Amino acid sequence: DGGITQSPKYLFRKEGQNVTLSCEQNLNHDAMYWYRQDPGQGLRLIYYSQIVNDFQKGDIAEGYSVSREKKESFPLTVTSAQKNPTAFYLCASSPREGTNEKLFFGSGTQLSVL
Amino acid sequence: GQQVMQIPQYQHVQEGEDFTTYCNSSTTLSNIQWYKQRPGGHPVFLIQLVKSGEVKKQKRLTFQFGEAKKNSSLHITATQTTDVGTYFCAGPTTGNQFYFGTGTSLTVIP
Numbered sequence: 001d002g003g004i005t006q007s008p009k010y011l012f013r014k015e016g017q018n019v020t021l022s023c024e025q026n027l028n029h030d031a032m033y034w035y036r037q038d039p040g041q042g043l044r045l046i047y048y049s050q051i052v053n054d055f056q057k058g059d060i061a062e063g064y065s066v067s068r069e070k071k072e073s074f075p076l077t078v079t080s081a082q083k084n085p086t087a088f089y090l091c092a093s094s095p096r097e098g099t100n101e102k103l104f105f106g107s108g109t110q111l112s113v114l
Numbered sequence: 115g116q117q118v119m120q121i122p123q124y125q126h127v128q129e130g131e132d133f134t135t136y137c138n139s140s141t142t143l144s145n146i147q148w149y150k151q152r153p154g155g156h157p158v159f160l161i162q163l164v165k166s167g168e169v170k171k172q173k174r175l176t177f178q179f180g181e182a183k184k185n186s187s188l189h190i191t192a193t194q195t196t197d198v199g200t201y202f203c204a205g206p207t208t209g210n211q212f213y214f215g216t217g218t219s220l221t222v223i224p
Binding site for chain 2: 033035042044048090097100103105107
């Protein structure tokens, strides 16, 4: 069954803690994205990657880090520098980078601060 | 910077009534996409519009791209409870990434 898998579904972060959100895809897509969704707001781009071992900052990259060591995987780390991390995090992929491609989204991770 | 404004933010309709959401951009868009997110779910691609004045239909959903390619609309005829969710438009930024509108949350009252 092809698609994008995000885990965990729910995650709690303590003060000063780094947490990592997992995103795996078996669609053989080159491009992967991380979005943050807050109530009443649209999706905001955190980071994106067009190819393995390469990634770029989106609009709200501060306090986040990513890696792209494998084509299938694009984990997002929410660092302690992110002071307001509570949000719904969505990972997405597309066959290639660019806005002529449609995005396929994972089911999301809800991150909350304890 | 690039912004796509979407209105209204919320819409409540009686089942069977029509519904429309609008997206507006200050700059010309090369294309626009629409996504639907069910409550508790993730966005799912609905359609992409590319041509000026383009109109596409999917059953009860009608999508339009303005002549100037600066605005778009999604119209649902005779809403059903299965239409509940948030509808997002997404346009390309100058960096060729997607910029999502704030979404319109649709509630359908049976």
